[in-house]
Amino acid sequence: MTNSDTFDAVVVGGGPAGATAATDLARRGRRVLLLDRPGRIKPCGGAIPPKAIEEFEIPDSQLVAKISSARMVAPSDRHVDMPIDGGFVGMVDREPFDEWLRERAAGAGAERRHGTFTKLTRDTDGTALIHYRPAESADRNEDIAVRAKAVIGADGAMSAVAKQCIPGAKELPHVAAYHEIVRSPAPTSGKGLHDFEPSRCDVYYQGKLSPDFYAWIFPHGETTSIGVGTELKGFSLHDAVDQLRKETGLDQCETLRREGAPIPLHPLPKWDNGQDVVLAGDAAGVVAPASGEGIYYALVGGRLAGEAVEELLVTGQAKALAMARKRFMKQHGRVFWILGIMQKFWYKSDKRRERFVSLCDDPDIQHLTWQAYMHKKLVKAKPAAHVRIFFKDMAHLLGVVSPWRKKAAAADSEATRLPSS
Incomplete structure (x- = not known):
């Protein structure tokens, strides 16, 4: 390896956490590689609060809908409408939204490459070597390696970076989530429990649809996400979504794509390896219990990971990496703890x-x-x-x-x- 092969930071994973960390570090003048596996779309309701829109400079053009109320549906089918007084919740479609975040990182100076992380080894001087398989050679055993002064693992709930580098990461509990993106029907407001209102999110707290989490119908403008999550192994997520679509008449809508993925339930107790690796987003377990909210916390986690890496690069002190988790939990740990109790x-x-x-x-x-x-x-x-x-x-x-x-x-x-x- 030569110095030209050395990056200040390699970010593995191009979702909200990884793309934000890459953007922030590139804006600081750091040489950053953003490594992302193409074609991966996380199943997600897509909700982002005004705080995220303001703090992370998300333009209105990225919002596919603005939600003004939520409907909570009980097992008996009785429901409660919760209007938002003087505000809204923004909705994004993860496919174009995540790509926009990655392009913003590239515009800030980060180098983008498509590939899958395979392993981390060490060069002769102890510098991290990030091995990855380029997307164009996925069918051949041809890995490429680059040197990294620091590594940010933002590669999802089953993070390969975390499993290899962070103690305890293999035991991260998670909810299995699955949703179907359909073409949105015409509005049918005022038609009863199962009417469709493009500015309202519907959340179903019914054991038949999810024995320990919830099911949802979230409008995304021209499309709608219909999904469910559960930690119970053996429960059929596909059958639950089929049932919800039939009961609401959304089985008549065209299905555009289907996606499934694990969603972590709790922040990991440790996010760094004490040397040069730190986690962010789902890889660190920062999805809010009970609510399942993840985009805002991923954005925050990515920013904090970027700040921790910057501090490491400036000071050479590996203890700087632990500040990412410490700062996150100081800001949001209490909410996560309360929501965990609420869910249980x-x-x-x-x-x-x-x-x-x-x-x-x-x-x-x-x-x-x-x-x-x-x-x-x-x-x-x-x-x-x-x-x-x-x-x-x-x-x-x-x-x-x-x-x-x-x-x-x-x-x-x-x-x-x-x-x-």
Whole structure:
């Protein structure tokens, strides 16, 4: 290897996390290689909050829809509509959106290559050697290797970089997700439970569709994502999506593509190898429990990984890499912890799912949920609302109220602050 083969950073994976890290480092003048496997589209609802749009400079042209409400559907088919007061949730289609992020990285100066990471070894001086198989030679055993002063593993929930380099990564628990992208039907607002409203996301908390997570219908403008997730092995995701499409009449829509992938449930306890490798995005496990929200947290994780690598390159101190996880958990760890508890409790049975959806009818919960989701911070402006929610939650958990009572008792505001996405 020669110095010309050495990159300041090799980013493995070109999703939101990897592309953001590559963009930020390239803008700092670093020599960056963005290595991505072509043709891989993650199954994703596609929701991004205004905070992500503002913080990561996402142009309006990338939004295929703007959602103004969500509908939560209980096992009994009773439902709650949650309108967004004075805001919206942006929707993206991951195929063109991820490519736009990669092109932005290239425009900032990162070098793009199509290929699949195979292994990491060491050159004679200890520098990391990243081996990959170019897309054009996928049918031949011809690997290429480049030197990297630092490596960012952003190659998904089953990250090959993480499995090889990070202790404990092989045990990362995950939800299996599957969705079908269909051509959107004409709007049928006001037609009942299963009407189609292009500015509304529908979330189904029904054990028949998902025994431990949820199913969804998310409009993407000209297309719509219909999907489901579960951690239960042996449960047929395809059958669940088929059933949801039949019940909603979306089985009559043209199917454009089908996608499936694992979604991690918890952040890994360690994101770096203490030397020159750090993880970001799904590879680090940063998908919010209960809600399944991942795009915003991937963008944040990619930025923090880029900052950690930059600090490593400037100081030569490997401990800088640990700051990516430390900073992320300081900002978002509490929310992840609360949502993890929420998922384990409320998604356990249809009886609890029924009660959970009834909680969403509460105005205090709706306001605090949307405010916290859109702005990604705790809502402290209405302490009285938090107090009311606390006592409603206690009443609900003690069984002194029943689901669907008018202004139903509510769960802890922090356990219901993020809508599914």
